[in-house]
Amino acid sequence: MTPKFHFQRASLLMLILMFVNFLQAQQSPGFTIAFGSCNRTDLPNNLWDDIYNSQPNLFIWGGDNVYADTANMKKLAAFYKQLNEQPGYAKITAEIPVIGTWDDHDYGMNDGGVHFKAKAASQSVFLDFMGIAKDSPRRKQEGVYWAHHYKTEDLYIKVLVLDARYFRSDLTPDNETSKRNKPNPYGQGTMLGKAQWEWLENELQDAAPDVTLLVSSVQFLSNEHGFECWGNFPHEVDKLEQMLVNSVSQNVIILSGDRHISEISKKQVPGLSYPLIDFTSSGLTHAYRKFKGEPNPYRTSKVVSEESFGLLEFYAAERKLVMKMVTDGGLTADAFEMHF
Numbered sequence: 001m002t003p004k005f006h007f008q009r010a011s012l013l014m015l016i017l018m019f020v021n022f023l024q025a026q027q028s029p030g031f032t033i034a035f036g037s038c039n040r041t042d043l044p045n046n047l048w049d050d051i052y053n054s055q056p057n058l059f060i061w062g063g064d065n066v067y068a069d070t071a072n073m074k075k076l077a078a079f080y081k082q083l084n085e086q087p088g089y090a091k092i093t094a095e096i097p098v099i100g101t102w103d104d105h106d107y108g109m110n111d112g113g114v115h116f117k118a119k120a121a122s123q124s125v126f127l128d129f130m131g132i133a134k135d136s137p138r139r140k141q142e143g144v145y146w147a148h149h150y151k152t153e154d155l156y157i158k159v160l161v162l163d164a165r166y167f168r169s170d171l172t173p174d175n176e177t178s179k180r181n182k183p184n185p186y187g188q189g190t191m192l193g194k195a196q197w198e199w200l201e202n203e204l205q206d207a208a209p210d211v212t213l214l215v216s217s218v219q220f221l222s223n224e225h226g227f228e229c230w231g232n233f234p235h236e237v238d239k240l241e242q243m244l245v246n247s248v249s250q251n252v253i254i255l256s257g258d259r260h261i262s263e264i265s266k267k268q269v270p271g272l273s274y275p276l277i278d279f280t281s282s283g284l285t286h287a288y289r290k291f292k293g294e295p296n297p298y299r300t301s302k303v304v305s306e307e308s309f310g311l312l313e314f315y316a317a318e319r320k321l322v323m324k325m326v327t328d329g330g331l332t333a334d335a336f337e338m339h340f
Contacts, residue, residue, distance in 0.1 A: 037257025038283025048088025061100025167193025179226025
């Protein structure tokens with residue numbers, strides 16, 4: 001009887017181990033994305049170890065990756081070189097894929113748009129920084145927008161990186177209140193430009209991805225603060241929302257930066273079968289620590305006004321996405337959960 005007892009005990013232990021492994025697999029995300037924006041090379045870069053320790057499968061730059069504010073391409077390249085030589089970031093790039101977009105300070109002109117004279121040269125330096133091959137089609141395109149695809153055995157994530165600088169029309173200063181900008185007259189100006197809009201509409205006619213991420217360097221939903229945002233072009237907001245309603249892509253989520261705060265906004269867009277989320281993560285090295293509040297009718301999280309990065313954890317079996325705002329030390333300041 002003893003051998004049988006040992007056999008039964010061994011089988012029971014094996015089943016327990018299998019169950020524990022199953023639970024661990026269920027608790028571990030099948031794919032993880034970290035993203036962030038607003039990174040100065042002259043300030044302490046304290047979050048790279050936390051980003052690395054979150055074990056992301058991908059890191060996405062949301063813009064203001066360096067603060068150069070220059071039309072001198074040698075100076076711009078020197079800022080990127082300094083970032084690449086930062087030990088924490090170098091460890092990321094050595095082991096984790098990195099994609100992303102730019103915003104005004106790495107574009108080269110504060111609040112800059114279509115009229116920045118060095119934008120074509122700046123794009124070339126940006127693509128060098130991102131490690132894009134010299135013979136890539138991206139080198140022949142105006143603007144840094146691009147589509148990226150990530151597939152696991154049971155998950156398909158599509159990332160559409162937008163360019164909210166190269167084609168963006170002039171802003172309208174607000175000379176009547178304390179705000180910096182006010183919305184353009186309805187129908188005046190563009191965020192993305194004709195070619196990028198056509199590209200985006202085509203990319204959204206794709207039903208295959210489980211989740212599609214739109215990376216916008218500026219906020220889409222929060223539109224009352226007076227700084228840069230899609231709300232400065234209200235007709236463009238309507239255009240994108242209607243495009244999402246008419247598209248076959250499901251579970252489209254916007255990732256944004258720029259603001260030196262992190263927050264999650266949510267809107268029920270008429271005709272859209274899922275809530276539209278705008279996850280803002282900013283900044284990596286400096287934050288709006290004196291933040292005392294601002295209107296955002298779509299805010300569904302706390303406002304994190306200290307250095308932070310965004311984390312998206314995809315659980316394929318549960319069809320669940322957990323979005324976290326993470327601060328120094330790997331602390332989760334707030335989180336939001338949705339199913340897809």
